[in-house]
Amino acid sequence: MFSSTTEFKNTFLKRLNMVCGKSFSESSERDHYQTLGIMIREFVSHDWIKTNERYLAAKEKQVYYLSIEYLLGKLLRQNLINLGIEETVQVGLSELGIDLSNLEELESDAGLGNGGLGRLAACFLDSLASLNLPGHGHGIRYKHGLFEQKIVDGYQVELPEQWLRSGNVWEVRKADLAVKIPFWGKVEGRTENGRLVFQHLNAETVTAVPHDMPVIGYNSETVNTLRLWNAEPSQFPIHEDILKYKRETESVSEFLYPDDTHDEGKILRLKQQYFLVSASIQSIIKTYRKQHGNLKELHQHVCIHINDTHPVLAIPELMRVLIDEEGFDWDLAWNITRQTISYTNHTTLSEALEKWPIRIFQPLLPRIYMIVEEINERFCGELWDKYTGDWDRIARLAVIADGFVKMAHLAIVGSFSVNGVAKLHTEILKTREMNQFYQLFPEKFNNKTNGIAHRRWLLKGNPDLSNLITDSIGSSWTQSPADLIQLLNYQHDSSFMEQLLKIKRDNKERLAEVIQSKNGIVVDSSAIFDVQVKRLHAYKRQLLKVLHIMYLYNRIKEDSSFSMVPRVFIFGAKASPGYYYAKKIIKLINTVADKVNNDPFIGDKMKVVFLENYRVSLAEKVFPAADLSEQISTASKEASGTGNMKFMINGALTVGTMDGANIEIHELVGDENIFTFGLSADEVLHYYQHGGYQSIEYYHHDSRIRQAVDQLVNGFFPGVYNEFEPIFDSLLEENDQYFVLKDFASYADTQKTIGETFRDQQVWQKKCLVNIAHAGYFSSDRTIKEYADNIWGIKPQ
Structure with missing residues (x-):
C-alpha cells in the first residue's frame, strides 16, 4: 500500500x-x-x-452467513x-x-450483538477472508446496537447506543440494490394455466437498503463482504398516517432485540427476522443469477447458513421465491431448499428455543405462514407413516403445535445440517434436547466446536505477548495457530518465562489504570486478577462468585488467623433490559463492591470491580490482564463459551465446571493446568429429570452458605431494604434452579487451591504457558475449515 x-x-x-x-x-x-x-x-x-x-x-460454491447479531468492535x-x-x-x-x-x-464499537453469538459471527467472517474462502455475512444495520450501560447507584441503566452518531467510515451504501419486504395484507390464490398461484395484496412494504462493509483477510488479497440491511420507507401509502408509517418502518432496524414482553415488541422482533432473511435471499438470488441463471442448481452453488433460530424464516422465504417467483412445484422447491440451508444451534435452554404465536405470525406474514403450515402438514404426514398412532411423538416434533410456530423444529426439518458448538453440547442435543429429531435425522447432526479470531484476541489485543511469541517461534502462528504448540519448548527457559511474567504484570498495570480512571478504585496489580466477564444470566452464575466473595469477606472479618493471596474480583456484564433477576445480580455485585472496597479493615486483601458498559474494546484490555478466567456456568447449560478461549490464549488459567468447551480445554491441557469443580452435566440432568436436590439442606448444613444467604435480607447491606429478596427466594423458595448452593463448597475448595498455587509464580506461569501453547486449537480458522469441508462444501479461491 x-x-x-x-x-x-x-x-x-x-x-x-x-x-x-x-x-x-x-x-x-x-x-x-x-x-x-x-x-x-x-x-x-x-x-x-x-x-x-x-x-x-x-462459479464455485459460496456461503452466506445469516446472523441477527455481529459484534464487530472497532x-x-x-x-x-x-x-x-x-x-x-x-x-x-x-x-x-x-x-x-x-x-x-x-x-465507536460496532455493537450489533449481545454476546458470544454475535462475536462468533464476527470471528467467523475474519477467518473466512483470511483463509481465502468465499463467504459473506448478512445482518441488520441497527441504528442503535446493544444499549450503552450506565451504573447509577449500583443499578444498570440503559441508554441508546449511538455508534452511528458520526457515521460509519467502513460502509458503502448501495441504494441501487435495495429490495422491498412485504408485511401484513392478505394472500389470494388463483389458478393460472392449471397451476395455483398466489398474490400478496395490500401489503405494507419496507425497503431494505444494503450497506456493505469490507471484511479484510489477514495477509491476503481476499476482501469479503458484510452486508447490513437498513430499513427505510417505501412509497408512502395514500390516505395513511405518513409519520406513523415512517416511524414503524424505520423501527425495524432501529434497535437490537426490542423488548418482546408485549405483543408490540414480539411483532417488531418477528418483523426484524423476516426483514433480514427476505432481503438477504433476494440479494443472494440476484447474485446467483449473474453466474448461473437456473435456480434448479442453487444448492450446488450456494449454501445459506443460519446462525441460531433468528434467521430460520430463510427456509419458508426460499420456498416462496422458488414456488411463487420461479414456478417450481413443491417437491422440487423443497428438495432445493433442504439442500441449501444449514443450521447452527447455540443453546440447550428450552426458553431460548424460539416459538411465535400463530395469532401474531399469520397476519404479519400471511404467505410465509401458509408455507410453514404446508411444511408442517407434509412433515406430520411423514411422521404418521413412520409412527402411526403415536400422536404424542408427532405433536412433540411438529413445526406448528399448541398455537405456536416452533422455529428450532422448522430449522431442523428444513436444513441438511444441524450442528452444535462443543462436543458436550452436541451430545446433549442428540441424546436429550433434540433426541427424537436425532432418531429421525441422525445424518444431519454434527459438532463444530467454536473458535475465536486469534489475530483479534492475541495479535491485536496483546501485542507484547504476540511479539514475544513471534521472537521465540517465528510468525507462522499468525496464519497457522496450531504452531503455538511450539511454545512448550520454552517451559524451562528462564528468560522466556521472566518475559512472560513481565508482560502479564504490564497488562495488569494498564488495566489497573483503566479501573482507577473509570471506577476510582486503586487496585494492586500483584494481586490475582480474578475475572468474570460475560452476558449476565442466572445460568452463568455470577451469583456463585458473589456469594464466595461475601464468604471471604466474612472470613477476613471474623478469623484473625485467616490469610489469603490478595484478589481483585473483576466483573463485566450487561443484563437484558427486561431481565429483572439479572439486574438484581448487578445491583448485588455493586453493593458488595461498596461494602468491601470501603472497609479499611479489608484494605488491599480484596477489591471488587464492576466494569461499566462491557464491550469488545474493553474486553481487549481485560483478557490480556486476567490471571483467572471464571467459567462457572451450571454444567450442561453453556453450549460452548468463547470467553474461555480468549482468556486461555492470553495466558489466564480457567476455573470452571465441566461444561461447554471447558471440557475440551481440559482435554488439551490436562488436570494440572485447569481448575475444575462442581456437578457434571449428567448429574445436573439427572436432578432435573428425577429430582432429589433440596437447596434448603445446603443452607442449613453449611454455615458459610447460611451466613452469606442471610446477609442478602437481614440488613447486612444498609439502605437496600428488601432489594435482594428475589435472589434469596430463588435460592431457597424456588430451590436454586442452577445449583449455586450445591456447587458452593466445591467452588470454595477449588478457589483455596488456586490461591495456594498462585503463591508460586514459577509454577503458575508454566501452567499459563501450557494454556497458551494449546490455545491454537480454539482458533476460528480451525472451526471455519471444518465448516467449509464438512458442511458448506466451499474451497479457497
Whole structure:
C-alpha cells in the first residue's frame, strides 16, 4: 500500500485536504480518523472488487452467513494489521504528531450483538477472508446496537447506543440494490394455466437498503463482504398516517432485540427476522443469477447458513421465491431448499428455543405462514407413516403445535445440517434436547466446536505477548495457530518465562489504570486478577462468585488467623433490559463492591470491580490482564463459551465446571493446568429429570452458605431494604434452579487451591504457558475449515 512512511504521510495530507476541505493545521482528531478510514477503505476497494469478480468468474460454491447479531468492535487497527501496514501508519502518523491510539478511541464499537453469538459471527467472517474462502455475512444495520450501560447507584441503566452518531467510515451504501419486504395484507390464490398461484395484496412494504462493509483477510488479497440491511420507507401509502408509517418502518432496524414482553415488541422482533432473511435471499438470488441463471442448481452453488433460530424464516422465504417467483412445484422447491440451508444451534435452554404465536405470525406474514403450515402438514404426514398412532411423538416434533410456530423444529426439518458448538453440547442435543429429531435425522447432526479470531484476541489485543511469541517461534502462528504448540519448548527457559511474567504484570498495570480512571478504585496489580466477564444470566452464575466473595469477606472479618493471596474480583456484564433477576445480580455485585472496597479493615486483601458498559474494546484490555478466567456456568447449560478461549490464549488459567468447551480445554491441557469443580452435566440432568436436590439442606448444613444467604435480607447491606429478596427466594423458595448452593463448597475448595498455587509464580506461569501453547486449537480458522469441508462444501479461491 505504501512503500514508506513518507509516501503514507504525503498521501494522508492530500486526502485530508480533499475529505475535510481544510488544511492540516486546522484539522481535528476526528478529521484524522475519518481521513485514515476512507484511505483504507478506498485502498481495499480494488481487492474487494477483484474478490467479487474472482468469485463471479470461478462459479464455485459460496456461503452466506445469516446472523441477527455481529459484534464487530472497532475495526481501524485490525484492518491495519490485516493489511500489514500497522507499523508504517503508526510511525507516519507519529511524525505528523498524531497518536494512532487516540484515533482508535474515536471509533465507536460496532455493537450489533449481545454476546458470544454475535462475536462468533464476527470471528467467523475474519477467518473466512483470511483463509481465502468465499463467504459473506448478512445482518441488520441497527441504528442503535446493544444499549450503552450506565451504573447509577449500583443499578444498570440503559441508554441508546449511538455508534452511528458520526457515521460509519467502513460502509458503502448501495441504494441501487435495495429490495422491498412485504408485511401484513392478505394472500389470494388463483389458478393460472392449471397451476395455483398466489398474490400478496395490500401489503405494507419496507425497503431494505444494503450497506456493505469490507471484511479484510489477514495477509491476503481476499476482501469479503458484510452486508447490513437498513430499513427505510417505501412509497408512502395514500390516505395513511405518513409519520406513523415512517416511524414503524424505520423501527425495524432501529434497535437490537426490542423488548418482546408485549405483543408490540414480539411483532417488531418477528418483523426484524423476516426483514433480514427476505432481503438477504433476494440479494443472494440476484447474485446467483449473474453466474448461473437456473435456480434448479442453487444448492450446488450456494449454501445459506443460519446462525441460531433468528434467521430460520430463510427456509419458508426460499420456498416462496422458488414456488411463487420461479414456478417450481413443491417437491422440487423443497428438495432445493433442504439442500441449501444449514443450521447452527447455540443453546440447550428450552426458553431460548424460539416459538411465535400463530395469532401474531399469520397476519404479519400471511404467505410465509401458509408455507410453514404446508411444511408442517407434509412433515406430520411423514411422521404418521413412520409412527402411526403415536400422536404424542408427532405433536412433540411438529413445526406448528399448541398455537405456536416452533422455529428450532422448522430449522431442523428444513436444513441438511444441524450442528452444535462443543462436543458436550452436541451430545446433549442428540441424546436429550433434540433426541427424537436425532432418531429421525441422525445424518444431519454434527459438532463444530467454536473458535475465536486469534489475530483479534492475541495479535491485536496483546501485542507484547504476540511479539514475544513471534521472537521465540517465528510468525507462522499468525496464519497457522496450531504452531503455538511450539511454545512448550520454552517451559524451562528462564528468560522466556521472566518475559512472560513481565508482560502479564504490564497488562495488569494498564488495566489497573483503566479501573482507577473509570471506577476510582486503586487496585494492586500483584494481586490475582480474578475475572468474570460475560452476558449476565442466572445460568452463568455470577451469583456463585458473589456469594464466595461475601464468604471471604466474612472470613477476613471474623478469623484473625485467616490469610489469603490478595484478589481483585473483576466483573463485566450487561443484563437484558427486561431481565429483572439479572439486574438484581448487578445491583448485588455493586453493593458488595461498596461494602468491601470501603472497609479499611479489608484494605488491599480484596477489591471488587464492576466494569461499566462491557464491550469488545474493553474486553481487549481485560483478557490480556486476567490471571483467572471464571467459567462457572451450571454444567450442561453453556453450549460452548468463547470467553474461555480468549482468556486461555492470553495466558489466564480457567476455573470452571465441566461444561461447554471447558471440557475440551481440559482435554488439551490436562488436570494440572485447569481448575475444575462442581456437578457434571449428567448429574445436573439427572436432578432435573428425577429430582432429589433440596437447596434448603445446603443452607442449613453449611454455615458459610447460611451466613452469606442471610446477609442478602437481614440488613447486612444498609439502605437496600428488601432489594435482594428475589435472589434469596430463588435460592431457597424456588430451590436454586442452577445449583449455586450445591456447587458452593466445591467452588470454595477449588478457589483455596488456586490461591495456594498462585503463591508460586514459577509454577503458575508454566501452567499459563501450557494454556497458551494449546490455545491454537480454539482458533476460528480451525472451526471455519471444518465448516467449509464438512458442511458448506466451499474451497479457497
